[in-house]
Amino acid sequence: MIPASFEYERPANLDAAVRVLQDGGEDAKVLAGGQSLLPVLRLRLSYPELLVDLGGLAELRGIREDGDAIVIGSMTTHDEVLKSELVRQHAPLLAQATATVGDRQVRHLGTFGGSLSHADPAGDLPTIALTLDAQLHATGPGGPRVIPASEFFLDYLTTALRPGEILTAIRIPKLGAGWSTHYEKFDRVAQAWSIVGVAAAVRRSNGSIAEARVGLTNMGTTPLRASLVEDELSGAAASAATVASASRSVTEGTHAPNDLAGHADYRNHLAQVLTRRAVLAAAGI
Amino acid sequence: MTRVSVTVDGVSYQDEVEPRLLLVHYLRERLGKVGTVVGCDTSNCGACTVLLDGRSVKSCSVLAVQVTDRTITTIEGLAAEDGTLHPVQQAFHDNHALQCGFCTPGMVLAACDLLSENADPSEDEIREGIEGNLCRCTGYQNIVRAVQAAASEGRASSASTGATTGVTS
Ligand SMILES: Cc1cc2nc3c(=O)[nH]c(=O)nc-3n(C[C@H](O)[C@H](O)[C@H](O)COP(=O)(O)OP(=O)(O)OC[C@H]3O[C@@H](n4cnc5c(N)ncnc54)[C@H](O)[C@@H]3O)c2cc1C
Ligand code: FES
Numbered sequence: 475m476i477p478a479s480f481e482y483e484r485p486a487n488l489d490a491a492v493r494v495l496q497d498g499g500e501d502a503k504v505l506a507g508g509q510s511l512l513p514v515l516r517l518r519l520s521y522p523e524l525l526v527d528l529g530g531l532a533e534l535r536g537i538r539e540d541g542d543a544i545v546i547g548s549m550t551t552h553d554e555v556l557k558s559e560l561v562r563q564h565a566p567l568l569a570q571a572t573a574t575v576g577d578r579q580v581r582h583l584g585t586f587g588g589s590l591s592h593a594d595p596a597g598d599l600p601t602i603a604l605t606l607d608a609q610l611h612a613t614g615p616g617g618p619r620v621i622p623a624s625e626f627f628l629d630y631l632t633t634a635l636r637p638g639e640i641l642t643a644i645r646i647p648k649l650g651a652g653w654s655t656h657y658e659k660f661d662r663v664a665q666a667w668s669i670v671g672v673a674a675a676v677r678r679s680n681g682s683i684a685e686a687r688v689g690l691t692n693m694g695t696t697p698l699r700a701s702l703v704e705d706e707l708s709g710a711a712a713s714a715a716t717v718a719s720a721s722r723s724v725t726e727g728t729h730a731p732n733d734l735a736g737h738a739d740y741r742n743h744l745a746q747v748l749t750r751r752a753v754l755a756a757a758g759i
Numbered sequence: 760m761t762r763v764s765v766t767v768d769g770v771s772y773q774d775e776v777e778p779r780l781l782l783v784h785y786l787r788e789r790l791g792k793v794g795t796v797v798g799c800d801t802s803n804c805g806a807c808t809v810l811l812d813g814r815s816v817k818s819c820s821v822l823a824v825q826v827t828d829r830t831i832t833t834i835e836g837l838a839a840e841d842g843t844l845h846p847v848q849q850a851f852h853d854n855h856a857l858q859c860g861f862c863t864p865g866m867v868l869a870a871c872d873l874l875s876e877n878a879d880p881s882e883d884e885i886r887e888g889i890e891g892n893l894c895r896c897t898g899y900q901n902i903v904r905a906v907q908a909a910a911s912e913g914r915a916s917s918a919s920t921g922a923t924t925g926v927t928s
């Protein structure tokens with residue numbers, strides 16, 4: 475189908491983008507890679523009056539190192555993330571998950587910032603941002619501010635971004651020595667969306683698991699951290715039996731959706747299996 | 760109306776378009792490039808794949824106004840002026856990699872994009888590389904064979920001429 479009519483602006487810098495977006499009021503929407511927004515417009519599920527295309531904002535693209543973190547511009551494409559040596563070195567979990575997003579065509583246009591702002595609970599990258607304790611930088615009429623990933627995803631397709639705010643960059647702390655990670659995704663062939671996905675980050679020391687983080691995709695209306703599993707694993711022996719037992723707690727506090735891709739009880743089962751696999755792989759057990 | 764200025768298959772065009780005009784409709788209805796087809800409403804099938812500055816994109820999921828000052832290659836821009844087929848097109852022909860042919864333009868361009876980045880893909884890499892393209896006739900075996908043939912043809916000719924099979928314009 476053909477989208478409903480809208481006006482189009484392509485500002486040349488961030489200040490202009492904030493202004494144009496503010497002037498557009500609540501019927502204005504940001505256009506990044508368009509890989510979520512254009513399908514939505516084509517199905518006429520949304521009727522913005524103005525699209526503000528961030529495609530001309532070179533300042534929002536690129537990946538740099540900043541002390542103990544890497545900083546990824548919101549308009550950096552999935553393909554650019556995949557090709558980044560900095561990401562491979564300091565946030566391999568992000569590289570692994572990004573490789574599973576959509577297909578080559580989608581990854582050439584879709585952006586990291588667009589994925590986070592879209593906040594689809596079936597999206598893989600919100601889970602990664604949450605698991606890696608990312609800090610999201612936004613700017614808007616009220617000036618710049620920083621939102622921790624743990625406070626960014628509020629509900630289905632809903633973030634803490636205020637009207638007129640643009641996500642500008644994502645700061646991801648480098649995982650220090652001893653950490654290793656894994657993303658385990660279960661999806662339908664030729665339809666890359668996760669039925670369930672589990673991200674694990676584990677720090678091992680002397681035969682035990684010193685710290686663990688577990689993030690869940692598509693087990694609620696937002697990405698979630700499985701804090702009960704994290705607590706059970708922290709300080710536990712690095713053995714297949716402990717991991718299997720801790721993984722059983724993963725559904726605590728989740729609300730798996732029921733949809734055409736699977737029932738909630740199927741997802742609950744999947745989450746346990748995938749958590750075990752992801753933690754075992756991350757811990758190298 | 761918004762101005763779009765774009766190079767398509769080596770020719771530059773300037774047009775006034777409605778912002779909501781999808782690139783695929785611009786190509787088909789304004790420029791008459793009906794080789795690029797629409798197969799779905801959900802950005803899934805890849806039939807509409809074109810190259811944007813050499814990288815594959817789904818032209819049903821891009822606005823015409825977004826590609827201003829950029830370069831598009833459609834299936835109609837691949838063959839040489841004298842009609843000699845591009846090596847990927849020739850490989851599809853030789854390996855009977857089409858049945859109804861509807862997915863073929865997108866498949867060929869997806870293959871060009873893959874080979875421009877990986878000149879020697881394994882069978883798995885080919886299958887993953889074209890995962891954004893669906894063949895309703897399910898003729899995947901021959902499509903994969905064609906991409907393998909184009910890859911080895913491309914490596915043979917780049918060894919002799921320095922040229923590659925992918926389109927990187
Ligand atoms: C066939 C297909 C398969 C896919 N498979 C997967 C998958 O397996 N896993 C997955 O995670 N994703 C998948 N996606 C979605 C893909 O990752 C998109 O790229 C991403 O969700 C949106 O990024 P975008 O840059 O295209 O954003 P857009 O579509 O341009 O925007 C999405 C939304 O975010 C807002 N927005 C975008 N950027 C900003 C910003 N900087 N500041 C404020 N608001 C902003 C827009 O206003 C819009 O509401 C798939 C998409 C398609 C078409
Ligand atoms: S028509 Fe573009 S992906 Fe199906």
Ligand code: FES
Pocket residue numbers: 856857858859860861862863893894895896897898
């Ligand atoms: S040949 Fe018919 S869709 Fe592929």
